[in-house]
Amino acid sequence: MAEEFDDEFDGPVKRFLFVNRKAPYGTVYALESLEVVLISAAFDQDVSLVFMDDGVFQIVKDQNTDGINIKNFSRTYRALEGYDVEKLYVEKESLEARGLSEDDLLVPVEVLDSKALSELMNAQDVVISA
Amino acid sequence: MKFGILVNEGPFTHQASDSALQFVTAALKKGHEIVRVFFYHDGVNNSTKFSDPPSDDRNIVKLWSALAEEHGVELIVCVAAAMRRGINDEVLAPGFQISGLGQLVEAGINADRLVVFGD
Structure with a gap:
């Protein structure tokens, strides 16, 4: 499997962390940021995602956008696994402040407190936030 | 450093583009290298030649074009974000080029630091 991907990109691999801080709808940041995640995966980079602040709403289950005429793109987060993007983190404080728990989320995540998250960020080569 | x-963010509504301009100018003055400036989300609105602010205000688009002209700074506008917002080759100001998101990822790979200016 790994060899198959090596044919596509032979350059260096860096640790990319995408920090998602905004609600999925209301602004376009979440949707467009997901595009960069997919491209980074296509470049075989070591990709992680963090959801914090209102960004935790991006991966809440049972999203329904019928009433606002905006595409519900939440299924794309489920597809990330197929791009070998499996490191998803959620900030504990953000989740709790919004009355949410891991059971409310549509993908498996690791919940980290803000201190652990800052260590995760420090360990990255590239941090892209929106 | 690279x-x-x-x-x-687009020009004027947010200070992000001004801050990026000032950062790039200062970095070049100190002898650093700018591998690429990538415009994403509403940032693509920095690239239109039809931007025409009042004459007593700074002209952000022209300042970017001048950086490209004087220092060869590569100004890349995301094609998908641009198409959403009505930006194409016909409206591009001098020095800007439209390309794909791969250029952003490549900048992240090739630079020592990727600095994000946004909301």
């Missing part, structure tokens, strides 16, 4: 720059 810097990659990501601009996520």
